[in-house]
Amino acid sequence: MRSQKANANTVRSVNRTLLLNLLRREGSLSRVQLKDLTGLSGAAITGVVAELIGEGVVMETTPLPSSGGRPPVLLTINYKSRAAIGVKLMERELTAVLTDAGANIEASVVLPLSAYDPQTVVDHIAQVVEVLLQKTGRPRSELLGVGIGMAGLIDHETGTCINSPYLKWNHVPIARMVEEQLSLQAIIDNDVNAFAAAERLFGEAINCNHFFVVTVGRGIGSGLVLSGQTYRGFSGTAGEFGHVTTEPGGRICECGKRGCLEAYASDVSLLARYRELKPEVQSLEGMVEAFHEGEPIAMALIEDAGKRIGVALANVVNLLNPQLIVIGGEGIRLPGRYFEQMEQHLRLNVYPGLNVDLDIRTEHWGDEGWARGAASLVLQSTFDFSLGHS
Ligand SMILES: [Zn+2]
Structure with missing residues (x-):
């Protein structure tokens, strides 16, 4: 059985995701609008918003005053405050991008694969993460994680590549290997699911x-x-x-x-x-x-x-x-x-x-677009209920 504290944390986490998703979809909203749209109490809104502002994830903006008195303070997501790495693994090379939390690409890099064994590929991923951090001047602490998109059969839950016909992999726990080596959250999915994640968060869908x-x-x-x-x-x-x-x-x-x-x-x-x-x-x-x-x-x-x-x-x-x-x-x-x-x-x-x-x-995507999709796997875990991050 869960303790009361664990339940309170879960509720807080769900409320947090709810507010972030509303702000993502609507752009900017006032605290009162958030209260009306969610049905949460004013105290709950104030608490979660204060936490998000404290972390730099949400910021306050004040619209220009209209003739009708003082406008309310609006809240909006500070997409620049966090970043994600997206890696598209292909047959002969990988394309990687660093995006902000709104999936806007800030830098990209293409690296040919010198060999296809999993450890070499993980080393290549570690290398592109460093290059992208250097290129953008971002500190590592702003990274939410690394998303990897690749063709083949992928077990998203366990982070395992079950089969990759291009890389000749069978049952490779690639996400865990990346997490262990880089000390960053790593999420892997089939590249088309990564494409869908990007479409749902910030694209056509x-x-x-x-x-x-x-x-x-x-x-x-x-x-x-x-x-x-x-x-x-x-x-x-x-x-x-x-x-x-x-x-x-x-x-x-x-x-x-x-x-x-x-x-x-x-x-x-x-x-x-x-x-x-x-x-x-x-x-x-x-x-x-x-x-x-x-x-x-x-x-x-x-x-x-x-x-x-x-x-x-x-x-x-x-x-x-x-x-x-x-x-x-x-x-x-x-x-x-x-x-x-x-x-x-x-x-x-x-x-x-x-x-x-x-x-x-x-939609016509180049390799960079696909890598942006991979970064969206990480962003999705920030915005989504379904992955249950608390
Ligand atoms: Zn067939």
């Missing part, structure tokens, strides 16, 4: 509790937020959207299964399909060039890929009724027609009643 993020590039990934929570499924690996079946018994996929969406519509697969008919074309850029010149096979394959993703997305909408779909990733390499086909076939195949308010947005 702000104030949105039901949304689906799909990323298109070398692979096809997804992140699912339901009722304000990242949905992880029974064994923590939900969201393998790239491996829904688009063609029973069809092309073999990297995962070993046949007919996966990824085997038709990822940029690697698109090029592979094209090269089966046009072996002289060496790169995706070459295929896109052919598309723009009106070459019919390139056009047909790119349209087919967009259509397949659109139909698969419609199935997700029919099942889960999200308010928003964010399409992101490295898809900027593909022509607009791909995304037009995707949206057209999504809308065509959605159950009529679900189409009305569905919002679809496209």
Whole structure:
């Protein structure tokens, strides 16, 4: 059984998160507005606000006086007061950023990986943390932690990379290794969940509790937020959207299964399909060039890929009724027609009643954007109830 003191601490922690989230969403609010919006007592608001101001996390601002008397003092989050590191781990290199608590990038660095074993990667992460602190002149004490985003199967709860096909890792407790070496909180997640975290905190999905993020590039990934929570499924690996079946018994996929969406519509697969008919074309850029010149096979394959993703997305909408779909990733390499086909076939195949308010947005992120997503994993733990930090 919890002691009374532990319960009081939990209540305080929940109230703190509640107030921080309201200020994040609304920008600035007075103490009276916070009281009205939360239903908390004036004493509770005063106590938590004093604590947050004392820590430098929240600051008071006074708006310019209007004609109608003295304006109330407003409270706003001092995003500059804290920082987070985000690391996107990739096949051959890592991209890292230091952001403030509002996920604004202050500095970035790219470091090639000299080897792929976990200890070497942790050493590289330690190195980029030092470089980023030096670049920004921030003291280490302002860091909230290190967020790591990577492709593969990740157990977010235990901070373990269960499987990374790129780094050839199996069951690596990478978050714990980083925490032990750097004495900083470390959070790891699938890079698409990191993307979703950034979208929810400060991006397209702000104030949105039901949304689906799909990323298109070398692979096809997804992140699912339901009722304000990242949905992880029974064994923590939900969201393998790239491996829904688009063609029973069809092309073999990297995962070993046949007919996966990824085997038709990822940029690697698109090029592979094209090269089966046009072996002289060496790169995706070459295929896109052919598309723009009106070459019919390139056009047909790119349209087919967009259509397949659109139909698969419609199935997700029919099942889960999200308010928003964010399409992101490295898809900027593909022509607009791909995304037009995707949206057209999504809308065509959605159950009529679900189409009305569905919002679809496209975001193009570079590696820095993905690293910013990784930093958002740390920021999310500051703003979120779900992770239960007290
Ligand atoms: Zn597959």
